[in-house]
Amino acid sequence: MEHYLPTETLFDIFARLPVKSLLRFRCVSPLWCNIIDDPSLAYMHRLRCAEEPKVLLLDPPTDQPVPEVMFGEDGMFLKASLNLLTRFADSKEYFLQGWCNGLLCFTKKFCADSPLFLLNPLRQEVVQVQPPSPWIDKPQYSWLRRVYGLGFDSSTNTYKIVGLLCGISAQVYTLGGSWRAITEGQGPPCAVFGWPIYACGALHWLVKLGAGTEGDLGRGKIVYFDVGKEEFGLISRPEFRPSHLVDLRGDLAIVDRSSDKDIKVWVMKEYEKKEWVKEYKIGLAGVPRKAQVRVMGLCEHGEILLKLKQKKKQDKSRNNYLFYNPKTDMLKYSHIPSLNGDTQVLCHMSTPLSVAKFRAAE
Known part of the structure; x- marks a missing residue:
């Protein structure tokens, strides 16, 4: 041809x-x-x-021989092993720092100065990125936790990793380039924790009401990092106690779990105006009252994937997954295979990008 x-x-x-x-x-x-x-x-x-997005299952590294990538029979899910990461580090425990446009970012657990691992699970390719060094020239900050986020700059068609040190310091890495410090005075307005949500060209962290110090401008708001402009800012949220942020097919959304009977999902339809619209109301009939429910994202056919965490006997946690169909307003338990307590599940958009192309630049 x-x-x-x-x-x-x-x-x-x-x-x-x-x-x-x-x-x-x-x-x-x-x-x-x-x-x-x-x-x-x-x-x-x-x-x-x-x-359309697939349900991605990430199995932790194991000594048993397993297929690196496997598709579900109906093509609905993609199952991948993280064994590939063990070829780059003497560890079998990894922390997911963020994901964007089919790429995932990991660090080693319990390691403050861990390198970063950028993974394309479908191609089973990984590139190692050294952490910024030095983070800050003061020994008293050496114990502080580092937080990373992965985003995409559409103006230059490049992926960027932002690294944060507890609201004190921020640096940016461009895939295939090097780390650069954010201009003094342009760092995060407060300390942020957990993985960020990438949507509308920016990374977002939800700052809980109890976070930070008294008078902290970020308390109860959303901290964002514009990946293209490399600037931080704050977004106000709706007037309820939020549970978490989520990416709904490129739109930023926030979840309201103030009721035991339902979940309300507010979506920022017009990002420039920073206006929230209540888009979904998911009834929880039949779901155990004390169970923790987390919205994971949109997958095929416009269904919303929910993670259900509840306690079993002997205090062992158990994860189940449900699909919510907005057209029928129905919840159904999933048929995702071979789940265990350590398997991570995401709504994933695959990419043909070869991260191996960037190894020579490391």
């Missing part, structure tokens, strides 16, 4: 195909492989392909 179709035409066709098909087509010829591995195709694919 490459003898009859110009490269530009092949590029346009590939940008509209599912990632699973593209990875198979890499074997057709060296030309096809080069086109599919071109970072420009990944960026165009993100804009043109109508592929």
